Amino acid sequence: MALIQFTDRGLFCPQGGFYIDPWRPVDRAVITHAHSDHARWGNKNYLCHHHTLPILQLRLGPNNFQSVDWNEPVFMNGVKVSLHPAGHIIGSSQVRVEYQGEVWVVSGDYKCENDGISEQFEVVPCNTFITESTFGLPIYTWKPQQEIYADMQQWITQLNSEGKTAVLTAYSLGKAQRILQPISETGIPIFLHGAVYNVHRTLLDAGWKLPAAKRVELDAPKESFKKSVVIVPGSVIGSPWMKRFSPYAVGSCSGWMQVRGNVRRRNVDAGFPLSDHADWNGLLQTIKATGADKVFVTHGFQSAFSRYLNEIGIEAGEVKTEYADEQFENETI
Ligand SMILES: [Zn+2]
Numbered sequence: 001m002a003l004i005q006f007t008d009r010g011l012f013c014p015q016g017g018f019y020i021d022p023w024r025p026v027d028r029a030v031i032t033h034a035h036s037d038h039a040r041w042g043n044k045n046y047l048c049h050h051h052t053l054p055i056l057q058l059r060l061g062p063n064n065f066q067s068v069d070w071n072e073p074v075f076m077n078g079v080k081v082s083l084h085p086a087g088h089i090i091g092s093s094q095v096r097v098e099y100q101g102e103v104w105v106v107s108g109d110y111k112c113e114n115d116g117i118s119e120q121f122e123v124v125p126c127n128t129f130i131t132e133s134t135f136g137l138p139i140y141t142w143k144p145q146q147e148i149y150a151d152m153q154q155w156i157t158q159l160n161s162e163g164k165t166a167v168l169t170a171y172s173l174g175k176a177q178r179i180l181q182p183i184s185e186t187g188i189p190i191f192l193h194g195a196v197y198n199v200h201r202t203l204l205d206a207g208w209k210l211p212a213a214k215r216v217e218l219d220a221p222k223e224s225f226k227k228s229v230v231i232v233p234g235s236v237i238g239s240p241w242m243k244r245f246s247p248y249a250v251g252s253c254s255g256w257m258q259v260r261g262n263v264r265r266r267n268v269d270a271g272f273p274l275s276d277h278a279d280w281n282g283l284l285q286t287i288k289a290t291g292a293d294k295v296f297v298t299h300g301f302q303s304a305f306s307r308y309l310n311e312i313g314i315e316a317g318e319v320k321t322e323y324a325d326e327q328f329e330n331e332t333i
């Protein structure tokens, strides 16, 4: 019996009686991170990292939550389960599952570069590795984040000198917190859309130190936003809500901005290819470093990527899941 099985409710460990990031309600769910496609409503019991807990509570309300530290084992029917940093967003974890000497690791979403806020990704040796593949094509090779931050800062200060507001689209959970620090270094005031602010407030209340940023109050005079930076979810671009920031330009912070045509297609003025996922090289290096002799590939370019792995001699299979492919703006927090 495989230690983890792929079922219509999600990744299931039959021996331990738990699911990992299930997409239908189950009794016991181990949650890799608080993005809505991985952490869904309706489970009876949730296990997650301490840093994920406040965001899960914000999203799902009161529930049976248990949280643990990195590498703090929980035993379920003899199966040892532990969480290890995935480097994707605050609290994001890989799930290590061990039974009778066999180890499987479920990556969840991950990135290899240390963003200073999500905890440095850790390679966890295993027999079988289940990896995401959001950016599993060779065209997705990230520049070092410092270069992208510098471009973004320059764009913001340039707009500021022209008397314009810089509007940046970013995921409310993850990207928005990550770009706060580099933006704050410009010294220009920062405003947050309500969805971004709710996450910000929750993290501040949980003890995180984040750069100062104010909520966009609906009744605030238009002048108060003049020459500021505003972080918004992509879904508000083009809506009447945006009028208060005029004159402004829109920049998008997303790995998809690596493809030039997407800047035009998304109707934004500038693209900053900053991703919270591993790029092509990051995926390959990680897979090799785990030492796994079997790899399963989930959401993203799973078919092309698993085919490539087989070609280079790594036994790999493609797995269908119901995690979002992280297209641009289909986010709720
Ligand atoms: Zn995610």
Ligand SMILES: [Zn+2]
Pocket: 037, 038, 108, 109, 132, 299, 323, 324, 326
């Ligand atoms: Zn995902």
